[in-house]
Amino acid sequence: MLKNYFKIAIAVLRRRKFFTFISLFGISFTLTILLVLTAFIDKVVGDNYPDRKRDRSLYITRMQQEGKGNSNSGALSFYFLDHYTKGLKTPVKIAISSGANGTNTYVNNKKIAIRYKYTNAAYWDILEYDFFEGKAFGKKEVDDAEKVAVISEDTKNEYFGDVPSVVGKFIEADNVKYRVIGVVKNVPITSYLTYSDIYLPYTVSKDDYKNKDYGGGFTGILLAPSKADVQKMHDEYEQMVKRVPMSNKMFDHIYSHADAYIAAYVDTGNEKQSGVALVLTIISVFVFLFMLLPTLNLVNINITRIMERSSEIGVRKAFGASSKTLVYQFIVENIILTLLGGLIGLILSVIAIYFINSLNLIANLELSINFMVLFVGLLICLFFGLLSGVYPAWRMSKLNVVTALKAQ
Amino acid sequence: MIQLQNIEKVYRTSTVETLALNSINLEIAKGEFLSIMGPSGCGKSTLLNIIGLLDAPSKGNIKIDDQKTEHLSDKQLAAFRNKKLGFIFQSYHLINDLQVLDNVELPLLYRTSTAKERKMLASEALEKVGLANRVKHFPNQLSGGQKQRVAIARAIVGRPEIILADEPTGNLDSAMGSEILDILLQLNQRDGTTIVMVTHDENMAHKTHRLVRLFDGSQVQ
Numbered sequence: 001m002l003k004n005y006f007k008i009a010i011a012v013l014r015r016r017k018f019f020t021f022i023s024l025f026g027i028s029f030t031l032t033i034l035l036v037l038t039a040f041i042d043k044v045v046g047d048n049y050p051d052r053k054r055d056r057s058l059y060i061t062r063m064q065q066e067g068k069g070n071s072n073s074g075a076l077s078f079y080f081l082d083h084y085t086k087g088l089k090t091p092v093k094i095a096i097s098s099g100a101n102g103t104n105t106y107v108n109n110k111k112i113a114i115r116y117k118y119t120n121a122a123y124w125d126i127l128e129y130d131f132f133e134g135k136a137f138g139k140k141e142v143d144d145a146e147k148v149a150v151i152s153e154d155t156k157n158e159y160f161g162d163v164p165s166v167v168g169k170f171i172e173a174d175n176v177k178y179r180v181i182g183v184v185k186n187v188p189i190t191s192y193l194t195y196s197d198i199y200l201p202y203t204v205s206k207d208d209y210k211n212k213d214y215g216g217g218f219t220g221i222l223l224a225p226s227k228a229d230v231q232k233m234h235d236e237y238e239q240m241v242k243r244v245p246m247s248n249k250m251f252d253h254i255y256s257h258a259d260a261y262i263a264a265y266v267d268t269g270n271e272k273q274s275g276v277a278l279v280l281t282i283i284s285v286f287v288f289l290f291m292l293l294p295t296l297n298l299v300n301i302n303i304t305r306i307m308e309r310s311s312e313i314g315v316r317k318a319f320g321a322s323s324k325t326l327v328y329q330f331i332v333e334n335i336i337l338t339l340l341g342g343l344i345g346l347i348l349s350v351i352a353i354y355f356i357n358s359l360n361l362i363a364n365l366e367l368s369i370n371f372m373v374l375f376v377g378l379l380i381c382l383f384f385g386l387l388s389g390v391y392p393a394w395r396m397s398k399l400n401v402v403t404a405l406k407a408q
Numbered sequence: 409m410i411q412l413q414n415i416e417k418v419y420r421t422s423t424v425e426t427l428a429l430n431s432i433n434l435e436i437a438k439g440e441f442l443s444i445m446g447p448s449g450c451g452k453s454t455l456l457n458i459i460g461l462l463d464a465p466s467k468g469n470i471k472i473d474d475q476k477t478e479h480l481s482d483k484q485l486a487a488f489r490n491k492k493l494g495f496i497f498q499s500y501h502l503i504n505d506l507q508v509l510d511n512v513e514l515p516l517l518y519r520t521s522t523a524k525e526r527k528m529l530a531s532e533a534l535e536k537v538g539l540a541n542r543v544k545h546f547p548n549q550l551s552g553g554q555k556q557r558v559a560i561a562r563a564i565v566g567r568p569e570i571i572l573a574d575e576p577t578g579n580l581d582s583a584m585g586s587e588i589l590d591i592l593l594q595l596n597q598r599d600g601t602t603i604v605m606v607t608h609d610e611n612m613a614h615k616t617h618r619l620v621r622l623f624d625g626s627q628v629q
Contacts (some may be wrong), residue, residue, distance in 0.1 A: 004510060004517055055580060304510030315501045318462055319562070320490025320518035322483045401462040 002332065009333040013340075015018035016305065020337075023301055026294035027384055028348055031377055035349035036356070039367045040375050041283075044190045045262060050129040051194060055226050057126065058234055059071025059193065059264030060085075060256060062219040067251040075099060076256065077216030078202060078209040079252075082120075085220060090233040095123040095221040098205070100196040101235030103174045108161055114155060116173050117196035118218075124150075126223045127194055127305045134167040134182030137201050141181075145203035149178035155197040156183050157332065173198055176205075188365035193219055193265075214247045214254070222258055234258055244272055248260075291384070298334075306330060306396040313396055313406030330396065334389030335382065342381035409602055410436040415468035417454050428454045428466070430625045441596045441603045446622035452606040455576055455622065459604055460493055460572045461485055470499075472570070481506070490518050494563030496573035500555040500602060502547040506535065508558050509529035509543040515566040533561040537591055553584035560591055564601070571595065573605040577612065589615065624627065 013020045048054050060081065081096045088094075091165040100115035124136035129150075137148050149171055151159070160166045170177045178200060187195045202209055207217075224233045237258035244254055257263075306313075316326060346369070354368045417429040428451045436442050444452045457463040458470065461477055470477050472492060480488060494515070502511050510529040521529075534540050537557040547555055556576060563571050572591065577585030589612050595601045605616065615617045621628045 003523070004506075004513075007510065008503070015505060195584050265423065298614050311501055312503050315495075315503065316514065316518075317486065318489060318493075318495045319515040319566075320458070320486050322486035322518075324483065325486070405462075405497065 005332045006336060009336040012083075012305065012309070012333065013337065014068070016308075019301055019305060023298055023337060024341045024344060026297050027338055027381070028345035029293045030290060031342055031345030031380060032348040032352055034145055034290065034380060035345065035369065035377050036352050038191075039349070039353060039369060040365075043188070043365060043367055045265075047117070047188070049185070050127045050187060051191075051193075051221070052128045052260070053126060054261050056224045056230055057261070058222045058224070058230060058237065058258035059261060060237070060258050061193070061264045063214055065214065065247070065251040065256065066253040066255070067248075068248040072215055072251070074215050075217050075219055075241070077213050078218045079212050080214045080216070080244075081218055081220040084244060085222065085237070088222070088233070088236050088240060090229055091222040092158070092225050093122045093125050093223045094120075095126040095223070096120045096202065096218055097123050097199075097220075098195075098202065098217045098221070100184075100192070101217075105159070105172050105174075112158055114159075114173060114197040115195075115200040116149075116200055116268050118200050118202035118209075120202055123199075123221075126221055129187075130185040132183045132185065133165055134180070136182055142201040142203050145201065147176060147178045147204055148181045148201065150182040150184055150199040151180055152186050152197050154186050156180075171198065173200075176204070178204075181369060190365055193221070212219060212247065214244075220258075261280070266358055279336050291380070293385050297383060298384065299391055302330075302334065302388055302392040303395065306392050310396075310399060312406040313399055314401050317399075317401045317404065326392040326397040331386065331389045332395035335385035338381045338385035338388070340382075342377060345381075346377060352385075393404040409433070409438040409440075409473060410604075411469075411471040412456055413469045413471075415455070415458060415470070415486050417451070417458065417463070418466040422457045425494070425547040425572065428625050429458070432468070434620065434627070434628055436602060436604060438602055439596070439600045440618065441593070441616040442605070443616040443619045444604065444606045445608070445610070445619060445627075451625040455624075456572050456574050456604060456606050459490055460495060462495075469480060472535070486518070490515055490566065492568055492570055494566065494568040496556070496559050496563050496576045497531040498575040498578040500547070500559045500579075502555055502562075504547050504595055506546075507543065508539065508545050508547070511558055511568065512561045512565050514562060518543070524536065529565050529584075530561070534558070537561045551584075552580050555588060556580060556584075556588050557591065560588070560595075564591065564595060564599075568601070570584045570602045570604070573603065575606050575608065576606070585609070585612070 051057060052190060060076065063080070064071065078096060081094070084093065085094050094187045097119040098117055100117045102113060102115050105112050105114055120138040121137065121142045129136070132153060136150055137146070141148050156166050159171055160169060166180050166183060169180050171180055178198070182349060189195050222237065224230045224232055241254055241256050246252065246254065312327060350369055353369060357366055412432055412434040415429055415432040416427070419426045419428055432455060444455060446452050454463065458465050477488070509527065509530050512533055513526045516526040516529060529542065531540065534543060537560050539554060539557050539561065542550065542554065545560065550558065571592070576592070577588050580588065592603055592605065593615065596603050607613050
């Protein structure tokens with residue numbers, strides 16, 4: 001039976017090449033975009049380099065200060081993170097780092113745009129960067145405000161060229177020369193909490209890191225002794241924030257949270273709207289709209305295609321096919337079509353991802369198709385197949401046999 | 409075998425009501441070969457469709473093998489047609505995307521049978537109509553007469569007790585037409601299949617056991 005359905009599905013596809021092309025194009029193109037998107041999300045959310053201890057870490061990325069008619073939201077100051085989190089009992093370590101600031105540097109009259117990030121010493125204990133050579137700076141270098149730098153592999157290649165070792169050499173950024181003490185594997189720009197080209201001790205910063213304002217350009221990572229202590233650490237931070245005195249008379253409330261990676265990654269800084277919910281809503285609406293158009297298109301095409309086959313429907317009914325059997329047949333045919341579209345979509349996705357990776361459109365981000373993406377792709381295909389096949393199949397199966405036979 | 413009691417068929421549109429069949433009473437015995445004749449639009453095909461359970465009458469009852477058919481569900485009707493009835497249409501109604509053998513196998517797809525059994529039965533049926541050498545052809549590679557023979561093979565493959573043929577020779581020249589009629593006569597005589605045939609051809613009708621004439625939806629002979 002299935003073999004028969006398969007034969008007829010393929011024959012129908014070959015008979016109306018233009019319709020087939022439109023259907024397959026719709027499915028495969030949509031799938032390609034969705035697959036690349038899921039590969040992207042999967043990479044951003046799932047890749048845990050260099051924060052491999054994500055399951056026992058909490059991230060502090062924003063603070064909101066509210067007052068009558070006043071509101072201030074953004075990253076935090078070094079002072080706030082250092083001064084107030086130091087007193088927390090649960091975290092075993094606290095990493096503090098600035099966002100990646102951009103600057104230009106010159107090598108042989110060639111301008112290179114680089115980003116630099118200030119960190120404390122504990123940053124290197126919590127985050128497990130892969131070092132190609134050298135090591136990170138420690139407490140001593142930070143305390144002594146030594147002009148040392150850890151650089152990324154790409155920065156090394158761009159600044160120094162293809163040389164075996166650069167530890168001990170100097171790199172200039174923002175008109176200051178730093179001694180390279182380590183080279184690390186690149187971090188994709190999408191991991192914005194840990195991405196940078198050059199990492200420097202916060203004590204060499206030209207900005208006043210001792211400034212007692214609460215708002216600033218820093219984020220923090222709290223490391224719990226074990227996974228089981230994460231909730232306790234979260235609660236302790238919340239309690240601490242409630243007790244913190246106002247930094248300014250303009251404000252009467254401070255909001256800041258130590259959240260799990262995903263929640264912190266998409267934190268909007270708006271107390272009344274969860275970042276996760278917002279991102280999920282945006283993604284869902286996007287996916288829904290994106291899938292709705294080709295599905296409607298397929299429903300339409302399928303109705304036309306199926307109605308063209310009314311003589312076949314009449315014959316099948318006359319010879320013993322029930323409406324249910326016919327619905328089943330047309331759904332199977334449709335699933336074959338969508339799976340074929342899915343296969344083409346997968347091939348297109350592999351090509352698209354290959355180009356995105358090889359053109360390095362997004363710094364250091366290596367996308368790949370993995371099993372999760374494949375699984376999502378197949379699910380989407382089946383969803384398409386069912387959604388676009390059920391209604392036309394049902395409508396067609398209700399056709400009166402005599403009318404169907406006359407329609408030829 | 410087939411009993412029609414007071415069959416009436418009315419087609420209604422928003423403005424017009426057409427009486428296609430009016431008080432038809434007919435009994436067809438097992439093994440009988442019956443022709444239905446009449447001018448175009450007199451209700452011949454409608455009657456045949458009602459006998460074949462492809463269309464429901466507006467009034468009246470049909471019994472086949474002493475079984476009442478008016479309360480059968482879609483699924484039961486489908487199973488009933490599959491087991492008891494075979495159809496031959498004027499315009500063949502073969503599925504052009506399928507090879508001859510697959511076309512003939514079609515009724516067997518809707519009952520429990522293995523692919524091997526289906527292939528065997530379909531080959532046998534094609535042999536009976538003299539097309540054993542055309543199994544791999546597609547319908548559009550065949551002549552009109554050959555197509556109708558494939559359609560006959562499809563109608564008999566499931567060994568139904570009744571064959572309903574709606575102008576089976578209508579699209580064929582007289583030589584091919586008589587070939588087809590010979591096959592039907594043979595089926596009737598050799599296998600005892602009950603056949604109801606709608607035709608325009610007086611000569612053909614006279615070769616069958618009985619002739620029923622319709623005029624304006626009513627039985628006149």
